[in-house]
Amino acid sequence: MKPFDPRLLARARAARAYMLLTAGLTVATTACVLATSVLLARSLAPVIDGDATWADVAPAVAAVAGLAVLRAVLAAATERFAHRSATRVIAELRTQVLDHAAALGPRWLARHGSEVRTSLTRGLDDLEPYFVRYLPQLLLAAILTPAVLILMATLDLTAAVTVVALLPVIPVFMWLIGVVTQAFARRRLEESERLGAQLLDLLAGLPTLQAFGRALGPAERVRSLAQASRRSTMATLRVAFASSAVLELFASLIVAAVAVGVGLRLVTGSVSLEAGLAVLILAPEALLPIRQVGAHFHASADGIAAAERAHAVLDTEPPPDGTGHAPATVHAIRWNAVTVGADDRAYAAPSGLTGRAMAGQVTGLTGPNGAGKSTAMLTLVGALTPDEGEVLVEHPDGVTSVAALSPEQWWQQVAWVPQRPVIEPGTVAEYLAVTRPADDPRLAEAASATGWSDVVASLPQGWQTRIGQGGWGLSLGQRQRLALTRALLAPAPVLALDEPTAHLDGLAQEHLIEVLRRAAAAGRVVIVVAHRPELIEACDAVIAVRAGERVS
Template sequence: MKPLDPRLLRHARAARRYIAITAVTGVVTAGLVIAQALLIAHALAPVVTGTAGWDHVVGLLPALAGVVALRTAVLVLQESWAHRAATGVITELREQVLVRAVALGPRWLAAEQGPAVVTLVTRGLDDLEPYFVRYLPQLVLAATVTPATLAVVFGLDLVAALTLALTLPLIPVFMWLIGVLTQRFAADRLVTMQRLGAQLLDLLAGLGTLKALGREHGPGHRVGELGRAYARTTMSTLRVAFLSGAVLEFLASIGVALVAVGVGMRLVYGQVDLFTGLAVIMLAPEVYRPLREVGAQFHASADGIAAAAQSFAVIEQPLPAPGTSPAPDLAITDIVLDDVSVAAPGRSTWAPSGLSARLRPGRVVALVGPSGAGKTTAADLVLGLLRPDTGAIRLVPTGADAGTGVDLADVDPGSWWAQVAWVPQRPVIVPATVRSNVLADPAGEIDERALAAARATGFDEVVAALPGGWDTRLGQGGVGLSLGQRQRLALTRALLGRHPLVVLDEPTAHLDARAEAHVLAAVDALRGQGRTVLVIAHREALIARADDVVHVSARAAAEPVAR
């Protein structure tokens, strides 16, 4: 990423406002820095030479105090805007990355390591704050204060100005050399952090299985190794930061010393007056300071810059053109899968391969087949999260010829998803009350319809056993309920909905016989409401409940295929 990447201004509205305000404060700061140096020199030079007394100094004190107060006010304003802008930009980028990741679909997330995206939008983008609060203001000051003060020095003393002009380029050169090295360390640190996050997410998701198999210690050692690698890359970045800071301070000190020595020698020989000498000596450090601070703050912002670059890579991923036609009413529409195949990324396989099926309202369709055959992918096709590589999915009026209707790819996704309910194996349950999770309304009324849906799924028994009934608070992911109880909650929510199409991903997986019976009753209730039900099934009891059974199979391809 460049010091100020144009993509940041394009994707973050808060960044554009902040850059404009920082440019204004930079110009004001440049004027105040010059005014302060000239006022001090004008106050002290006549007193030292004996041409004026302390009354002269007292007369200039109010102006000097006003300049100092204005510098303080500008600094406070700039700092406050920096923190607000950092929060705003991080929020905007997070939202855009999440929206684009969802739009790219589950296949892209699986291929591009979804946990890395999770790490990016959480801990990764937080590192942008030092970039806005520390680095970017100094970059603007380097573009305003440095040339302004150098121009004033040129007007005061040509020799000192030439000394500054000749030594000043050394700082950007060393900054560039050190920055290239730091960027590599920052990129390595972000990759290590993403790998660590992915390992932790995988470990937490499969911890129960690992403990059952007695294999929980192996992944723990791997996470420990990644943690130590992350610490090493972080310390490497800090080491470079400290060393580069020392180098930049040394170069700036040498430059100021050369100016001071030259001014001092010419003061002795009367080649320059005291006012000019004092002003030049006070302005010389201000010429170097912004560039020196840019180099020093670059290391604090390097991690954020690397995270922003990855964010732009996600945000700018191309998307297929969405459909624009409104979705037909699925209560009177058949969904026809016509010889659809999907390429399995990185594998010489089509999964599913040549799948044909017709989903009718009021019927339960079960997708069956071995693991890896493409059952979940087929469900993603129906959900509109994925497009087939060959074949088509058409929406046909009930009873009409299968070759008619509209292609799902031409349908507006929003109007399609408004008619679809999805119940995954691990339902989404937010930290709130049972009432909120079932009704999607914290103040919703548990009416007879809600009670009937709970009875149909057996969730009424769960509510009766909870300490607070419908107002019992649940934790993240449904903590407080067993897996079977969470499944019943999700099915109750689906029954209460008005969605004509319901997709169930193996709803009886990991359930005992009693919990399975409640799920089967819920499937019957969905069919009784006239819904179109698509279910991924492995258990015989669930397959036996289906009206239509569709066998899904994979087929080997001649060479690896990718979407």
């Protein structure tokens, strides 16, 4: 675990500004410490020797007080700026990790989703102590401590040599602590990831578990994971408290050694009282940043571990994106021996998928659960790259692989509705990109076909009801009906629907099938994942999807 990760500077613009400003504030703080020590010694020494009165040294004492106030202001400014910078750095890293994880595709997320979720939700938040407490003290240790030692050497070379000789004990011990703390921090993060993944799986399947009376079944597993997380947290705290105590002991011994040496030299007269007082004031200041680095290292260890996970995600190379221009007209979509396997499966799904979906027809993908029908749809939209084979687009200018097309352009040519559509925040009209819902006949037809017209009639503000995050809650069936409505309104030449009739009644299903037929008759490529017999019978062509043997 490195004291400072330079990758943060490369990936977060706020971190670069933070380091520059903190370095400037650290230099100013160092000047305050040195000036305060010298002025305080010059004020006390004449009074102790009887060569001056308090009135004589009052201006110097006032300057010392002013420097103390200035030092407090610099410390407050450093902490305030650190809080703001930490928030911005965390936001930048969170955005980069989220965007990069999405670029890596659903197949990668299926294996590393719990790690990414933990890093995005709570892991990166632990970087705040790292920026607010740890890094400022690390800069102080790098700037203030050498400056204090140089000044001490000009006043009393023996005292400076004593500190330099004993000081390496603290960094060596801190390195040993870091090795131990790294293991504890990683273990704690792994326990948090397992606990978070278990809770998310439990929440996702809670309706099913309740239906079968098994809602309390996973409770023991969640309890054991929580206990493991508690034990790893307490172990980290024990290491932190023990190491802080030992660091304080070593620092006290070094200061005591300097004080004894200065006292003996004052008795023999080999050092002046002013120089001795200045050295005694400077010795704790030289050790304070190093002690604080050790004390705050444990508070920032979780954040550093989370940042390493974030860097691991960002360092993963995404699959190459195509750059070809997406065709405006699509004659057909063809799967050519497409095979997709995953590390968490013992088989490929789909395996050797070959089929052709033509414009002017409703094409159905059929097969048992787990055969890879939804995966075949992901390869069609370009969100997943096949292990073998390719998905081809037939258009007036020839045949192009989906992998060779620009993703942004190709996604504009495909209206895709997954089984669990995501609803963006906004009003219903904004989601459907319709300015005057009441006067749009196409909207009325699409909403009637999907059953959304009945849903919107029950909403408190109709088409202007806010939905999505922070808006009116919609059930899974309502979300799918809304997404189907938007897909039917989209001008995209390819219409890809994953089980579009799963949440529709018989009448709504008949209306939807009729709308799909009209969309196909208008020249669109209509592809549906079909389970219900009525939808399969309505398809003009059917492509059977099958799973295969393990992918090597």
